[in-house]
């Protein structure tokens with residue numbers, strides 16, 4: 184499917200009656216598809232270990248209909264927590280890659296909600312709810328999703344600027360989640376963060392030299408006579424005249440402040456950077472300057488970057504792969520060009536369709552997602568996207584979709600393989 | 604589309620200045636454009652280019668002092684009678700504001716009253732402009748909420764602004780703005796604070812409502828994607844001046860001003876498969892330097908310090924806004940040369956300042 188239109192080619196219709204024991208047949212809006220669930224293993228049944236087997240017809244736009252099928256786990260049952268298996272079109276998996284620089288496993292952050300007379304915990308905001316991904320050395324990976332989907336919280340928990348509720352963050356073979364204070368301080372030399380407005384959280388009475396120097400002091404790097412030349416070198420590198428180090432943040436424009444924020448993050452020579460919407464607040468002409476600078480630095484220094492943003496075109500431009508989040512969970516992970524041109528998850532499809540295209544000669548039908556992102560306090564059961572998904576079927580409420588590889592290097596958390 | 608149809612709003616030589624401690628800020632410095640009935644005119648430009656001050660001037664909501672409409676006319680076609688909004692009495696302006704021109708802003712919270720329910724706020728606007736009692740006005744309020752696509756409007760009508768999401772608040776704002784059936788809707792960055800998914804909902808709603816009601820929209824934004832989607836015509840502003848104006852397709856396909864070209868080149872486009880396969884050498888074409896400071900406008904062309912086509916002559920006088928044909932206006936002394944390139948003669952590179960100097 185291309186990003187410019189949304190009339191998906193019709194998949195081959197499978198007559199439900201020709202399948203053994205078929206009972207549940209759903210004709211759903213959008214591209215025609217038939218999902219058949221065998222009677223003896225219906226979604227609500229509790230027999231373990233493999234309670235559900237669903238035959239899903241391959242859509243013409245999906246995996247090439249080689250005919251081969253494989254049985255995989257497509258999710259876990261809401262009721263029993265047991266794996267839900269299904270037969271889906273087979274594909275050749277992507278080759279093994281080198282050891283990741285960073286591996287995130289089942290990461291969770293639930294913010295407690297206090298209430299009542301004694302400030303007791305009465306619930307929790309499931310900002311991040313079981314997230315898995317790997318970042319390989321030298322890779323730039325985008326993290327996108329609507330406001331409130333949990334992007335910032337993921338970024339901050341990786342560095343333990345926010346304490347995770349559960350899960351592991353393996354950085355260079357060590358679990359950041361289990362580190363003590365001293366180890367943390369050590370590891371933060373290698374892991375840095377760039378904020379949307381780096382000065383919003385800083386003392387306005389500090390000069391640029393102090394702001395960058397502080398990052399060096401924390402790690403006792405380039406102290407004494409080396410400090411000023413190091414600050415000058417960093418400023419030079421990000422395109423700020425070194426003599427301006429005596430100035431205060433408010434004396435700089437938004438783009439210049441972002442350059443200084445980048446210099447600050449690079450001061451300690453990290454391997455890994457979380458960039459949380461570093462260009463979202465900038466004017467387009469300045470955004471392009473900062474995007475170019477980030478690309479230069481990333482290539483020159485071989486940085487690994489998690490780039491949080493909401494503009495999928497900017498993300499495609501600088502990222503090798505993209506992670507799409509919704510309501511604390513990952514919906515899809517894919518190489519950027521593949522994600523933008525052949526999304527496999529309905530949420531990705533909708534996000535791409537919603538973005539306005541800067542070409543007035545293209546008039547297209549867009550997918551309008553109804554309503555807002557639901558509250559992360561009470562996320563929908565099963566697939567969290569189902570309340571806004573135009574392909575949702577009853578099973579989507581019963582099964583928590585697993586993130587599984589559906590094309591080489593492309594992962595999605597959706598139980599249906601007959602739609603995109 | 605070009606210059607046809609009945610003119611609803613004609614801004615001529617508008618100058619809006621602010622007198623500050625640091626000097627006179629020429630936020631709007633001789634702005635001219637027209638908006639036809641039923642048409643959407645987008646005003647684009649980076650922050651500080653004077654978009655909001657222009658729209659607030661039309662609404663006559665500029666704080667005075669420190670502000671001042673120093674010169675120019677704002678001609679508004681009020682059901683057949685042309686009025687200069689810079690001259691009408693405050694009473695008349697209030698009536699025009701309530702009945703003929705409505706405005707929605709980027710952050711609806713600033714214009715919604717937090718202590719009243721959304722229903723009361725819409726009902727108040729309805730009672731003010733339509734001859735209705737409180738009970739009828741409440742019914743209209745529910746109708747309006749439904750009209751702008753708010754689910755369960757009979758429940759939402761009794762909620763307070765803070766209980767609504769950003770997208771729903773923007774819908775409430777639109778409902779209020781439309782409750783008087785305006786001839787002109789001014790929308791100042793109405794979707795800038797929203798997610799793309801919610802932005803798509805609001806843009807879709809605005810388009811539908813415009814078709815139903817037939818109003819004109821002055822749409823202020825810095826997002827060129829939104830411009831492409833919404834506008835019939837476009838005004839490009841920089842440093843308080845109009846740099847270019849024209850039909851939306853002309854502006855995107857045949858820009859005659861280096862600032863417009865720069866903006867268009869700065870935005871990332873969908874990559875081709877070849878580009879995606881070799882991204883290492885891919886760079887965006889950024890505009891060098893910073894957005895101009897209206898306290899410190901250069902003597903000649905406001906864009907000159909950042910323009911790769913600048914010539915010594917560009918520094919001498921402010922270039923006039925010229926008609927390049929068919930109502931496509933450009934404020935650049937070299938527009939004919941760009942036109943020639945677009946029509947198949949030579950290339951832009953040969954027009955770069957260094958090349959010309961050789």
Ligand SMILES: Nc1ncnc2c1ncn2[C@@H]1O[C@H](COP(=O)(O)OP(=O)(O)OP(=O)(O)O)[C@@H](O)[C@H]1O
Nearest residue numbers: 294308309310329330331332333334335336337559
């Ligand atoms: N300290 C906190 N206490 C309670 N809830 C929080 C806290 N921080 C974040 N949240 C909630 O967690 C969810 C995810 O927030 P987060 O800031 O990570 O989203 P995001 O994807 O970065 O959004 P945006 O695009 O707006 O930056 C939201 O519902 C948010 O309200």
Ligand SMILES: Nc1ncnc2c1ncn2[C@@H]1O[C@H](COP(=O)(O)OP(=O)(O)O)[C@@H](O)[C@H]1O
Nearest residue numbers: 621628630649650651652653654655656657897
């Ligand atoms: N009340 C004010 N006092 C002084 N300067 C102002 C005032 N309002 C706007 N300005 C200045 O006018 C210029 C144009 O502002 P504005 O119209 O808000 O730009 P934008 O194109 O971003 O909407 C800016 O430099 C801004 O700082």
Ligand code: SF4
Nearest residue numbers: 566569572579597598
């Ligand atoms: S699993 Fe979720 S994304 Fe997939 S079809 Fe069901 S509701 Fe839609």
Ligand code: SF4
Nearest residue numbers: 904907910917935936
């Ligand atoms: S007048 Fe000169 S400086 Fe201004 S935009 Fe045209 S070429 Fe550039």
Ligand SMILES: [Mg+2]
Nearest residue numbers: 334335336459
């Ligand atoms: Mg965030």
Ligand SMILES: [Mg+2]
Nearest residue numbers: 654655656792
């Ligand atoms: Mg503005």
